[in-house]
Amino acid sequence: MTDVPASNAPVTNLMGTYRRAPVRFVEGDGCVLVADDGRRYLDFLSGLAVTSLGHAHPGVAEAICAQARRLMHVSNLFDNELADEVAGTLDRLIGDGSPAGGKVFFANSGAEANECALKLARRFGGRGRHVVISGLGGFHGRTLATLHATGQPEKHEAFQPLPEGFRHVAYGDLDQVAAAADPAVVAGILVEAIQGEAGVVVPPPGYLRGLRQLCDERQILLMLDEVQTGLARTGRWFGFQHEGVQPDVVTMAKALGNGMPVGACWARAEVAEVFVAGDHGSTFGGQPLAMAAAKATLEALEAIEAPRQATERGAQLRDALGGLPGVTGVRGAGLLLGVMLEPGLSAPAIAAAALSAGLVINAPTPSLLRLAPPLIVSAAECEEAVSMIAALLSEAVAATTLGGSPR
Numbered sequence: 001m002t003d004v005p006a007s008n009a010p011v012t013n014l015m016g017t018y019r020r021a022p023v024r025f026v027e028g029d030g031c032v033l034v035a036d037d038g039r040r041y042l043d044f045l046s047g048l049a050v051t052s053l054g055h056a057h058p059g060v061a062e063a064i065c066a067q068a069r070r071l072m073h074v075s076n077l078f079d080n081e082l083a084d085e086v087a088g089t090l091d092r093l094i095g096d097g098s099p100a101g102g103k104v105f106f107a108n109s110g111a112e113a114n115e116c117a118l119k120l121a122r123r124f125g126g127r128g129r130h131v132v133i134s135g136l137g138g139f140h141g142r143t144l145a146t147l148h149a150t151g152q153p154e155k156h157e158a159f160q161p162l163p164e165g166f167r168h169v170a171y172g173d174l175d176q177v178a179a180a181a182d183p184a185v186v187a188g189i190l191v192e193a194i195q196g197e198a199g200v201v202v203p204p205p206g207y208l209r210g211l212r213q214l215c216d217e218r219q220i221l222l223m224l225d226e227v228q229t230g231l232a233r234t235g236r237w238f239g240f241q242h243e244g245v246q247p248d249v250v251t252m253a254k255a256l257g258n259g260m261p262v263g264a265c266w267a268r269a270e271v272a273e274v275f276v277a278g279d280h281g282s283t284f285g286g287q288p289l290a291m292a293a294a295k296a297t298l299e300a301l302e303a304i305e306a307p308r309q310a311t312e313r314g315a316q317l318r319d320a321l322g323g324l325p326g327v328t329g330v331r332g333a334g335l336l337l338g339v340m341l342e343p344g345l346s347a348p349a350i351a352a353a354a355l356s357a358g359l360v361i362n363a364p365t366p367s368l369l370r371l372a373p374p375l376i377v378s379a380a381e382c383e384e385a386v387s388m389i390a391a392l393l394s395e396a397v398a399a400t401t402l403g404g405s406p407r
Contacts, residue, residue: 021355028055031374031381033360043360044373044385049196049228049336052255053300054374060258060296067292074288076281082291087264089298093237094250094266103272105265106286110227110253111141113263116280117190117223117249118145120267122165123274124221125187132223133180133189135171137198140190140225149190171195172203174210181218188221188249189214193239196228199365200338202331208243215248221271223249227263228336231255231298232306232375235314235334242333255301260293306375310334313377320386321371326393335377339369339389344400350392359388 023041027034031054033041046052053060074080087104094100105116122130134140136151147155148162151171156162167186169176177189189211195201208224215222222245229239230252236242238250248271253263263285284290314334321339322330329340341347347363354361364370373385 021352023355030054030056031377039358041355041358041360042381042385042388044371044377045360045362046372046374047259048254048362049233049372050254051259052231052233052306052375053258053297053304054376055259057258057297057300059300060260060293063292063296064260064289067289070288072287072289073284075283076286080286080288080291082288082295083286086291086294086298089295090252090264090266093231093298096237096241100246100266100268102266102268105267105272105275105280105282106290107253107263107265107282108261108284108290109141109263110225110251111143111146111263112282112285113227113251113253113265114140114146114149114190114225115143116265117188117225117251117267118149119280120249120265120271120274121188121190121221121223123279124271129183129185129187130165131167131182131186132165133167133169133177133186135191135195136168137171137201138190138192138195138225139197140192140227171198171201172207174207174214177211178214181214181220183218183220186218186220188223190223190225192225192227193229193242194234194333194336196336196370197364199368200332200336200370202333206243208240208245212245212247221248223247223251225251227251227253228372229333232301232310233334233336233372234332235307235311237307239333256297257290257293258297258300260290260297262290262294301375304376307334309375313373313375313379313382316379316382317371317386320382321389324386324390324393326397335371335373335375337371338364339371341367341369341393342397343367345393345396350389350396353392353396354388357388357392359385361385361389 024036025033026036033043091100107113134149138151140146140149145163148166151168167180224240224247226238248268250266256262318330326342326345331338347369351363
């Protein structure tokens with residue numbers, strides 16, 4: 001006799017680490033997702049800024065299939081014909097069209113790319129000079145080290161004690177960074193070009209330039225987490241390029257494989273050379289299947305002039321969203337946008353209502369909606385999304401005005 005579940009919750013063998021929405025997607029095409037009941041949804045989240053080329057991109061899909069039929073894995077004990085080519089392309093994009101002269105380590109995720117950056121900083125600084133400064137509100141991953149680099153103390157408590165060697169300062173405040181950056185113990189500064197999970201928080205103009213100057217003066221590594229902002233999302237290939245700075249280390253993932261798990265850590269050659277054989281590794285990092293996806297993705301992003309696409313469609317969305325009822329402002333860059341809502345409106349409730357209406361967005365904070373559609377999104381699809389959001393906001397504002405429950 002089998003036990004009867006005590007609740008009506010679906011039985012699953014998956015750990016309960018996510019609060020999943022009540023929709024199961026089974027298919028996608030461009031900016032559209034299809035659920036298991038056949039309903040179509042307009043995707044303006046891109047799997048959290050991952051599918052920048054849209055779903056089921058034919059070039060990426062064919063590259064993965066062809067590589068799977070040829071060779072899927074051999075390990076990093078052997079050379080890989082694709083990895084060096086992809087690394088060269090990333091080096092050129094980091095140099096904004098010219099080789100930047102760096103080296104790349106391939107991983108499987110953004111957290112792993114940031115782990116590589118943290119280990120580089122410790123190797124660079126040497127024993128006793130290993131502290132890394134990061135911004136409050138920032139997000140750098142879920143491994144123990146990247147969790148502590150993440151400037152969200154509420155996420156730390158359940159996993160104490162965390163690895164030591166991290167200091168958090170207010171994001172965008174150069175004076176606080178300067179006060180914390182004791183060169184006797186600090187090896188690096190790790191920041192996002194725009195804080196995505198904190199609510200699309202844009203630093204003040206000159207912030208990254210100020211960090212670059214401070215790092216040069218104190219011989220500290222400037223490490224840019226471009227996991228969410230990188231690869232054309234903000235209207236430049238990388239977010240730091242808006243300020244014309246050159247970091248010492250750049251991490252990326254998300255859009256790099258258009259859905260294939262792949263991350264990368266780029267570092268200036270002099271910094272990369274502190275690693276010797278055996279210092280770091282990854283069984284699956286840079287394996288042929290992932291590199292085939294990354295190669296095809298980068299080729300397609302360059303072919304469509306992705307930074308221009310992000311700039312144009314982002315400007316269209318920003319202008320349209322800024323005039324909607326209940327909106328106090330729109331922040332971000334390119335196609336990474338945060339829609340700020342009036343007090344009394346619940347962003348999570350509106351995001352849930354949007355899903356019910358057939359639009360995928362999310363609410364990283366209680367008062368902000370995040371939009372990160374594929375970079376291939378059309379003007380018509382942007383108009384459709386804005387129309388849906390406008391209807392939901394009008395309803396929510398009316399309900400709040402009448403004393404009802406805000407949606």
